[in-house]
Every structure is written in C-alpha cells, then in structure tokens.
Amino acid sequence: MNQNILIADDDTDVLSALSMLLKSEGYTPVIVNSPEQALQALRREDFELILMDLNYSLDTTSGNEGLKLISSIREMDELVPIVVMTGWGTIEVAVSIMKNGANDFIQKPWENDRLLAIIKNQTQLANSQKQSQKLFRQNQLLREEVSSNGDIIARSEAIRPVLETLKQVAHSDVSVLFTGENGTGKSMFARYLHDLSSRRNAQLISVNMGAVTESLFESEMFGHVKGSFTDAKSTRIGRFELADEGTLLLDEIANTPYSQQGKLLRVLEDSQFEKVGSSKTQTVNIRLITATNSDLNAAVKEGKFRKDLLYRINTIEIEIPPLRHRSQDIIPLANSFLKKVAQKYSKPTLSIDSSAESALKSYPWPGNVRELNHVMERAQILCQKSSIQVQDLGLNFITLIDGGQTDTFSDVKTDLRTISEIEEDIIGKRLTYFAGEASEAAKSLGLSRSAFYRKLQKSKN
Incomplete structure (x- = not known):
C-alpha cells in the first residue's frame, strides 16, 4: 500500500522533525517548502496524506496561501486527507480550514502521539471512502450488466472440450479470447472461467466495447479526474482500476475504435495507465478475457484491428459452439x-x-x-x-436458411408441393444449414442417423 506522506512547510526545522518522526513509523515523507512545489508533487504521484502549514513566506499571518492551497488540492483529489498545522489554533481558523476542504488540524508545537493518531485515523477513513467509492461503482456496473442467466450445461460432446480447456487454463493468468456466434453464451463462459480462477474472490468487470463511444473511451476505461473536461464534475474510476486484482472482460472486442486500440494495447502490455486529466501513472493487476463474434483475422487484413493487439489477447482462443x-x-x-x-x-x-x-x-x-x-x-x-x-x-417453423427466405406454419395453405418434395427440400436445407454434417441435421429433425440417410437416398432417386 502507498505510504507516501507529503509535508508542505517553509520551516526547515519543522520539515526535519516531521520527516524523522514519520520515517520511524514506516512512512515515506516527501518534503516541499511552498504551495507551488506541493501542487507539482501532487501532479507526479499519489499520497496517503498531506501535512501542510497554513502560512508561508509570502504571508505569515493571514493563512490565505494555505487556504488557497487546500482548495487547489481538492480540485485535484477529492479524497486525499489534508491535515493542517498552524500556530493559530482558534475556533475561527478551524472552521475556515474545514470549510475549504481540510480533514483535521493540529496546533504547533504538536504532540507526536496525537499527530500520529490523527494520521492513522485520517488514512484509515480515506481508504474506507476510496473502497466504498470503488464498491459503489462496481455494484452500479453489476446492476447495469445484462446476465444470460444460463447454467453451464454440458451433456453434448460439442461443449465438453470447452470446459476441459477452461479448467486447464483457469489457474494461470493467460489471456483468453472467446469466439462464436451471437448468443452462444461467451460472457457466461467468461464468468465460469473467472469463478474457477485464483481471482474468484475479486471482481469480474465486464465492458461492452461496442457501447463505448470513441470520445468517452479513455474516460470509461481509465477514468478521469475532476475538472479534466466540461462534464467532469467529480473524479471517476475507470474499468481497469475497478478490475484491479480481478478479471476484466472486454466483450465485443472487435468494436473497439481503431484509434483507441493502441491505448488499450499499452495498458495490456505495461499494466499502467493515466486517468484523463492526470499525469500520474497507475498500475493495475488484471486477468484479461475478451470475446467477439467477428473474424478478427479478417479484421486485421482489412485494417480494422491491430495485429499486435490480436496477438496480445488470443494466447488461448476458445470457440463456443452454436x-x-x-x-x-x-x-x-x-x-x-x-x-x-x-x-x-x-x-x-x-x-x-x-x-x-x-x-x-x-x-x-x-x-x-x-x-x-x-x-x-x-x-x-x-x-x-x-x-x-x-x-x-x-x-417460426421451418426457420431455415434458403436464400434469405423462411417458411412458417402459415405458408402451408399456399404450399402445393407433395410430401416427398417437401421432405426433399427440408433435408437439403438442413444439410446446408449444418454444413453437410448429416448427424447434426438428423438430430435437428428428430431422426436417427440411419433413418435420415434412408430419406436422403430416397430424395436422390
């Protein structure tokens, strides 16, 4: 966990004393002596807490520099605890400090035990607030997520190899790409894989890439800080951060805008990203699962999908049968x-x-x-x-592919073909639909393989 504490004060004795105290307690102090340096440090990295003076060299009595610094910090980070150190411990000063966004204050000279207690309490509270914010966002996504509500049922021979492969790769962190037609249950199998993995106690965060617009891609995936653009009224946690220590499912990966695929590749390769409006680099630890009903190799040839991104996501490729x-x-x-x-x-x-x-x-x-x-x-x-x-x-029966046309029960009254002709037509269509797989065509018609072949032979005579 981050143990960095920023100390802002223009008194070198104060900086030295606080630095020694915090180091002895296992913290990593970062010292600055002006509001400008404090803001520069905040742009570079995250801090567990900020200890700051209210008055600096330009104005040693009014506290205006400190109050302005508090406001600037709050524009950059809504949650980092701010503890103000001041030699003017009046009620009026305390009220003004709190109104501007500070969490607590301590009067100089301070008692070490009391200061350490304040630091401990404020950091614990801030971590709880961050976790609550993350859980709220995760629960919001879960409520929005449309579940297939399907169980993993695997009586057919076609699906059993899929489950065997999932069991083999579950306890590794290799990237898995699910392919298959629309509606085959790719997201359900992704959930099954997550539940088998060592990350099962963490979140599975799902993103429908087809629903993420190009203009909001970075904000949705990486998050943004308050004020980074017109509608950024508050700091937002992105999908990668929400999935930290868990699994990230990028559904309909083929729909990712080409202009954004390089940014996606970078975070997948380096496990690092920056929120929109921030220069701070964050690190994440995720297991990646992707899904698509498109031919990604064809998309690569057409210049619609990056080849290097495809190689990054298809370490294990699993096709879900229709x-x-x-x-x-x-x-x-x-x-x-x-x-x-x-x-x-x-x-x-x-x-x-x-x-x-x-x-x-x-x-x-x-x-x-x-x-x-x-x-x-x-x-x-x-x-x-x-x-x-x-x-x-x-x-709608019979819903069979035939040059884009379908036959239904309602067509019977206008169908003047003989039974033999209808049977021949149906058998031909079923064989076409199942790509010549006679056993599958027979099953779909409720016939044994031998009965199907007899009818097929009869239709050829």
Whole structure:
C-alpha cells in the first residue's frame, strides 16, 4: 500500500522533525517548502496524506496561501486527507480550514502521539471512502450488466472440450479470447472461467466495447479526474482500476475504435495507465478475457484491428459452439431457464410437452442460447396450461436458411408441393444449414442417423 506522506512547510526545522518522526513509523515523507512545489508533487504521484502549514513566506499571518492551497488540492483529489498545522489554533481558523476542504488540524508545537493518531485515523477513513467509492461503482456496473442467466450445461460432446480447456487454463493468468456466434453464451463462459480462477474472490468487470463511444473511451476505461473536461464534475474510476486484482472482460472486442486500440494495447502490455486529466501513472493487476463474434483475422487484413493487439489477447482462443451443435443441451437448458423465470416471477415451474420438446430440438436457433432463454421466458409467462405446448413457444417453423427466405406454419395453405418434395427440400436445407454434417441435421429433425440417410437416398432417386 502507498505510504507516501507529503509535508508542505517553509520551516526547515519543522520539515526535519516531521520527516524523522514519520520515517520511524514506516512512512515515506516527501518534503516541499511552498504551495507551488506541493501542487507539482501532487501532479507526479499519489499520497496517503498531506501535512501542510497554513502560512508561508509570502504571508505569515493571514493563512490565505494555505487556504488557497487546500482548495487547489481538492480540485485535484477529492479524497486525499489534508491535515493542517498552524500556530493559530482558534475556533475561527478551524472552521475556515474545514470549510475549504481540510480533514483535521493540529496546533504547533504538536504532540507526536496525537499527530500520529490523527494520521492513522485520517488514512484509515480515506481508504474506507476510496473502497466504498470503488464498491459503489462496481455494484452500479453489476446492476447495469445484462446476465444470460444460463447454467453451464454440458451433456453434448460439442461443449465438453470447452470446459476441459477452461479448467486447464483457469489457474494461470493467460489471456483468453472467446469466439462464436451471437448468443452462444461467451460472457457466461467468461464468468465460469473467472469463478474457477485464483481471482474468484475479486471482481469480474465486464465492458461492452461496442457501447463505448470513441470520445468517452479513455474516460470509461481509465477514468478521469475532476475538472479534466466540461462534464467532469467529480473524479471517476475507470474499468481497469475497478478490475484491479480481478478479471476484466472486454466483450465485443472487435468494436473497439481503431484509434483507441493502441491505448488499450499499452495498458495490456505495461499494466499502467493515466486517468484523463492526470499525469500520474497507475498500475493495475488484471486477468484479461475478451470475446467477439467477428473474424478478427479478417479484421486485421482489412485494417480494422491491430495485429499486435490480436496477438496480445488470443494466447488461448476458445470457440463456443452454436446451440444447433449442442442438441443434447437444448432441453436441459430450456428447463433451467424455466426454473429461473418461475423463481423470478414467483410462479410454479412448468414442464415441457413432448411435442414442444420436439419443436425445440428441431428449431435451428439462429439466436443460440440467448434466443432459447427469451423463448422460454415468454412461454413460462404466457402459457395457460400446466405444461408448455408447441404454440406457446412462438417459433417460426421451418426457420431455415434458403436464400434469405423462411417458411412458417402459415405458408402451408399456399404450399402445393407433395410430401416427398417437401421432405426433399427440408433435408437439403438442413444439410446446408449444418454444413453437410448429416448427424447434426438428423438430430435437428428428430431422426436417427440411419433413418435420415434412408430419406436422403430416397430424395436422390
């Protein structure tokens, strides 16, 4: 922890005596003899506390120099404790000092024990205030964060390798990049990784990089000091500082403005940054996780993403498979979502009718786990029976990729094809959708692999 204490006084005997006292107590005194030097020191580094005289060589009686210095310090740092030393210990002086922003004062000559007690109390109080400010900001972010509300369910073969890799890398601090389609649960797996890691007792701070505007990027990520720009009414803690000792998740990393990627790379490489409006360098210790649904290699070739930044974030790259490749997980996930919605609205948990289960398994889930979550929440709320039926799901069938067109139940009355022709069309579309993976196409249709091949062969004859 920082133990630096700034001492501002124009009396060399006072500076010498205080320096010896503080060193004997384990503090690191930094001495200056004018208000100007005090402000210069504050611009260079942070201090645990400031001990300052009220009067300096230009004006030895009014205290105006000291009061002005207090105001200037408060413009730079709202929380650093200021203890004023004065030979004029009147009530009026004390009131004036406190109004200007000082935390306490002590009369010269001082008693060492009393001065040390004041320093200890004020530093403890300031540290508590800083921690409270940080916790308030973290809780604010947690309230704003949209959770997927999904459990880690891994019955399908497609997802098990992902969990095995996460367990392998959890206790290291290597950077992890999650890739995959929208809605596959990348942020949920990031949370799972954080919870497995040695940083699990610290915060996971998530940032949607697509929502951070270029103009506010530095303020959002690194924070700003009061007065650094027009709307900076108070000092703000940035996301990197909030994640210190914990994990920082940069979601939708591909959306980071190119002009800001160099600044991001610098803090990731050096673990150092400066708040907007401050020249003080701060150090952070984080574990970095990133996520994207974009092809970052293609973005590098197009000049939209820095190659050196990509190399910094993809030490371990993990692709989260789409839900259509996790057919065994669909019903367990659906039941999990139903349970959570029932708890949320204090309603009994509904079961899923067998026909609805078949529909859930057959649907290709272009929106993946996120879409399944929304579908089950809607069904739980609107269902009028004890079990969810197909019509409660509100799915468009058959939602298959075919030149940008979709077929739905409502199209049946205008579809004049034979059953064989419809089957042939569906089988062809499913194979296209699953990139020729016959087993996945068969599962999505509720068919065994052999039955699917029989129908496929029949369609070719």
